[in-house]
Amino acid sequence: MGSIHALGYVVLRGLRGMGQAPLVQMLAIATMAVCMLLLGLVVLVWTNAQGVVQAWGIDVPVTVYLADGADDEAVDRLAERIVALPEVETVEGISPKMAMARLADGLGGDQGLLEGIDASVLPASLELQLALGTPADFAAALADRLEESEVVDEVAVAGDWVGKVSTMLDTLQLLAVGAGILVSLACMAIVWSTIRLGVYARRAEIQILRLVGGTSSFVSGPFVVEGMIQGASGAAVALGLLYLGFDALRPFLESGLSLVFAAGSLEFFSPLGVGVGIAFGAAIGIAGSRAAVARYVEA
Amino acid sequence: MGSIHALGYVVLRGLRGMGQAPLVQMLAIATMAVCMLLLGLVVLVWTNAQGVVQAWGIDVPVTVYLADGADDEAVDRLAERIVALPEVETVEGISPKMAMARLADGLGGDQGLLEGIDASVLPASLELQLALGTPADFAAALADRLEESEVVDEVAVAGDWVGKVSTMLDTLQLLAVGAGILVSLACMAIVWSTIRLGVYARRAEIQILRLVGGTSSFVSGPFVVEGMIQGASGAAVALGLLYLGFDALRPFLESGLSLVFAAGSLEFFSPLGVGVGIAFGAAIGIAGSRAAVARYVEA
Amino acid sequence: MATLEFADVTMTYGSGSTRRRALLDVSFVLDRGAFAVLSGPSGAGKSTLLKLILAMERPESGSIRVAGRDIQRLRKASIPYLRRNVGSIFQDFKLLLEATPLENVALSLQILGMRHREAQARARRALERVEISPDTRRATRCLSGGEQQRVAIARALAGEPAVLLADEPTGNLDPRLTKEILELLAEVRLRGTTVLLATHDPQVMSWADCTDFLRLQGGKLMEHRKTLDGVAAPRASDEQAGPVLMGAVA
Amino acid sequence: MATLEFADVTMTYGSGSTRRRALLDVSFVLDRGAFAVLSGPSGAGKSTLLKLILAMERPESGSIRVAGRDIQRLRKASIPYLRRNVGSIFQDFKLLLEATPLENVALSLQILGMRHREAQARARRALERVEISPDTRRATRCLSGGEQQRVAIARALAGEPAVLLADEPTGNLDPRLTKEILELLAEVRLRGTTVLLATHDPQVMSWADCTDFLRLQGGKLMEHRKTLDGVAAPRASDEQAGPVLMGAVA
Numbered sequence A, B: 001m002g003s004i005h006a007l008g009y010v011v012l013r014g015l016r017g018m019g020q021a022p023l024v025q026m027l028a029i030a031t032m033a034v035c036m037l038l039l040g041l042v043v044l045v046w047t048n049a050q051g052v053v054q055a056w057g058i059d060v061p062v063t064v065y066l067a068d069g070a071d072d073e074a075v076d077r078l079a080e081r082i083v084a085l086p087e088v089e090t091v092e093g094i095s096p097k098m099a100m101a102r103l104a105d106g107l108g109g110d111q112g113l114l115e116g117i118d119a120s121v122l123p124a125s126l127e128l129q130l131a132l133g134t135p136a137d138f139a140a141a142l143a144d145r146l147e148e149s150e151v152v153d154e155v156a157v158a159g160d161w162v163g164k165v166s167t168m169l170d171t172l173q174l175l176a177v178g179a180g181i182l183v184s185l186a187c188m189a190i191v192w193s194t195i196r197l198g199v200y201a202r203r204a205e206i207q208i209l210r211l212v213g214g215t216s217s218f219v220s221g222p223f224v225v226e227g228m229i230q231g232a233s234g235a236a237v238a239l240g241l242l243y244l245g246f247d248a249l250r251p252f253l254e255s256g257l258s259l260v261f262a263a264g265s266l267e268f269f270s271p272l273g274v275g276v277g278i279a280f281g282a283a284i285g286i287a288g289s290r291a292a293v294a295r296y297v298e299a
Numbered sequence C, D: 001m002a003t004l005e006f007a008d009v010t011m012t013y014g015s016g017s018t019r020r021r022a023l024l025d026v027s028f029v030l031d032r033g034a035f036a037v038l039s040g041p042s043g044a045g046k047s048t049l050l051k052l053i054l055a056m057e058r059p060e061s062g063s064i065r066v067a068g069r070d071i072q073r074l075r076k077a078s079i080p081y082l083r084r085n086v087g088s089i090f091q092d093f094k095l096l097l098e099a100t101p102l103e104n105v106a107l108s109l110q111i112l113g114m115r116h117r118e119a120q121a122r123a124r125r126a127l128e129r130v131e132i133s134p135d136t137r138r139a140t141r142c143l144s145g146g147e148q149q150r151v152a153i154a155r156a157l158a159g160e161p162a163v164l165l166a167d168e169p170t171g172n173l174d175p176r177l178t179k180e181i182l183e184l185l186a187e188v189r190l191r192g193t194t195v196l197l198a199t200h201d202p203q204v205m206s207w208a209d210c211t212d213f214l215r216l217q218g219g220k221l222m223e224h225r226k227t228l229d230g231v232a233a234p235r236a237s238d239e240q241a242g243p244v245l246m247g248a249v250a
């Protein structure tokens, strides 16, 4: 058989095989879609969490409270020395007024609490932003050195809860990666078992085609095509559902997140990411069907 | 056949059928487990979210800031009048010191901000807790009435963001219920398709047993037993995994949540809930296998 | 006493373009203990006639009575009980290919209501009668064609049914075994079972010690000859003469 | 010229308690265009011998040459090409039951490399030769036993293979069709195909116009008789005499 001829036949037969049992196909695709949805959700949450953590992790990590009545020139010199450090990205001076505004902002609408408080009771400060990837202990060491300066009253290293949340998010990231790997494996197992049951149900057909001289690729071809289509469709359906869900939830999630974090913009996968996802589904389908069919094609 | 006899046979044969293709069984159970895990996760998040919202929704919804130098007796009378309202559950007087301590607590370790601020700059207040289920507009109406009083400076009704978060959580709950229903349906479809493929693969066996005089319950019995065991095992595995995951994540989640909400204790399902979950899995398995086998038993 | 009674039975398969009449106005009566040979060329409707008795298919019109009961009137739930009284050897065997021969036979006996131990013992005897070792632990799939056919025969005989349907039961057996099986069927008949044997093998027809000889052709019953406990050898020309139009699939 | 050559072939199925010797030291040679009848009682090893030629099973020892090539030396990937030269009619037909008869035959021709249109035309001719209408849209599952067997025959013949294996090809056919099929096989043989026909039906043996007569019993080749283009009728006693120990499954 001419190989183009054969390929056409294999694809056609795969499609026809699917058409013969549309319900089973739909169920297989739905199974895939559920798994892929799970997987997609994990990946989406993880990428967004990473974004949030990055946007937020470098936000005000070190605040240098200046002593009352500190010399402006001395403060400027200190700021210059600090900004010269390679680990420090920016230094910003915060006046008591700005601090007050920020505090009011942090308390949301509950402004009654601050009524009657004069901004001057709040100290002036310098806010340092450290470069991404600066080790956590650098900030502590820097704080110790800065506190020796006369113009510095106290150095706050991103507070206690910031550190806690940061570790928590790191751990969550790790757990998400672990869960992602487990879910991928589970997905592949499910896809494989779905296809395998389908192949098992048609093992007689496979044996017959082998006995009349079909090569193993000819015989397994239609199943591989079927698996590929199932995988790609499952992934597409999953991504579609995920997008719909994401779109519906985004406003709520963003406003919810903005309460906790400075960064608040959530992103769906890029078109490239969507393409990769569908290709991944197709690849799982191909791998699953090849593995499933191998056993019966051998016999 | 004696019916006890028959039952024994049916159960035995179901078990043996499973033993003959352990890999397929394991995969079916894994499929179930993944679905159930998804479902369990939704239910768990939902129940906990509900708990959090309840614990937090009734926390400080109305704060009555008292006028500077308000008469203690007048304040007491006001408090008595307020507590007499059926919608109000408790009234608590908050002194400026207590308010300061709470503010400091709210800012976490970042205490530098408040250094040098005298507690007396903060106003005294009454905190009202409304009864569960009090309509949102009651608080606003109450605030208007209270502001007429001379001893009251201002009434803060649970702030702006609190309302936003509350609606968001309500919407999330709705979405979670919707997602839960969808996921349950998807689970049932997957379970049904898994069992159905298994039944399809053994349709010849079913036909043969029917032809030698097996009743439909005799013939479908082993499949139903199989489905039940698959469903129950899937649910058990899912609950086990869910518990492990929950246990590992709880500390992080609780500390994370405590940043946003006052309530911070998360609960796993009760033993009864676990039992219901496993029974639910078994029921899905039975329903799925009955539906799957029906078609071939009829023929 | 009539055990098996067909009255004007017509049967059509499928619908539309795949519609195909398989039996037309077939009527006959077989007594208790009869041994009937049902002959006819390929596609004549022999298997269809047997399937109707098992309620595997429904007739379009006419009535079929098995042991006095009209099987069209049977509720769905009663069909298994009908089948327990009708042993069948199918043309394609219909064995559980993954089970052993012993399991195949014993399971069908357990379905009849027998206890495990008794079913095992009876199944062993039935297998031995057709020269299949009951001790083999091989799956039935791993037996030769003729061996599988013998397992199917053993299963049908073991239950001592009121009616025994045998569809080409010796197509895969050599002459010696064929003769032995036919003797077994004759024995069963003497115990009161009504035997209906479908075949197109003239050798089988001549060896079978039958009481009734039925000949189908193109779905019509062309002949029903009673042979007083004698041998109803077909005239060879019956089978081979003339164009057999229904032999081709339309 | 030898098309088929067995040299000291021994074949054992299974292992341990299910171990079973099916063939022992079988040797024979068949020339191009030979028409060999392979006889033997049920369980003698006939189907096993045919399966070895198709590389469906591997011999324990000995060598098998098909058209000059040692099939044990064949790489796995070459087995399909071997099978394309060997047409087979299986004892259990091995048809695609959900496909139509025409699809069954045409698909096997497409596997041989034929274009769709040519395959269809050839498949039609092959089906007509065995009196099956190529236009039926019924699934093969909906044909009678004998009709299915004829579809299997059509499939094997349509490819005009170098070797044709026929395992009890007329077990479900009436005498008229049996004769016609045997005539078809004789015709095929005259075109150079080597035909190997396994049967235990004395009638088929006597009708087959064979050049070689082989007799298996208990896995051993008891007889290989060349009959100079004559009829190799078996002595009836060959088949029926004596205890046939291997007939029982161990």
Ligand SMILES: Nc1ncnc2c1ncn2[C@@H]1O[C@H](COP(=O)(O)OP(=O)(O)OP(=O)(O)O)[C@@H](O)[C@H]1O
Residues within 6 Å of the ligand: C138, C141, C142, C143, C144, C145, C146, C147, C172, D013, D014, D020, D021, D022, D040, D041, D042, D043, D044, D045, D046, D047, D048, D049, D091, D200, D246, D249
């Ligand atoms: N897959 C298998 N596994 C184990 N034993 C087998 C297998 N197939 C056949 N046998 C055994 O090998 C022996 C020869 O079998 P084979 O199928 O070759 O017989 P045969 O001559 O074709 O018989 P029949 O005329 O009944 O079809 C038999 O005893 C059979 O039980």
Ligand SMILES: Nc1ncnc2c1ncn2[C@@H]1O[C@H](COP(=O)(O)OP(=O)(O)OP(=O)(O)O)[C@@H](O)[C@H]1O
Residues within 6 Å of the ligand: C013, C014, C020, C021, C022, C040, C041, C042, C043, C044, C045, C046, C047, C048, C049, C091, C200, C249, D138, D141, D142, D143, D144, D145, D146, D147, D172
């Ligand atoms: N399920 C079916 N659907 C449609 N037509 C069928 C079906 N089964 C049988 N037929 C047709 O009905 C006719 C009678 O079939 P039946 O199987 O009764 O023949 P038979 O006498 O047993 O033949 P054979 O000797 O070949 O087994 C045949 O023409 C066949 O093609």
Ligand SMILES: [Mg+2]
Residues within 6 Å of the ligand: C046, C047, C048, C091, C167, D144, D145, D146
């Ligand atoms: Mg038939």
Ligand SMILES: [Mg+2]
Residues within 6 Å of the ligand: C144, C145, C146, D046, D047, D048, D091, D167
């Ligand atoms: Mg054989």
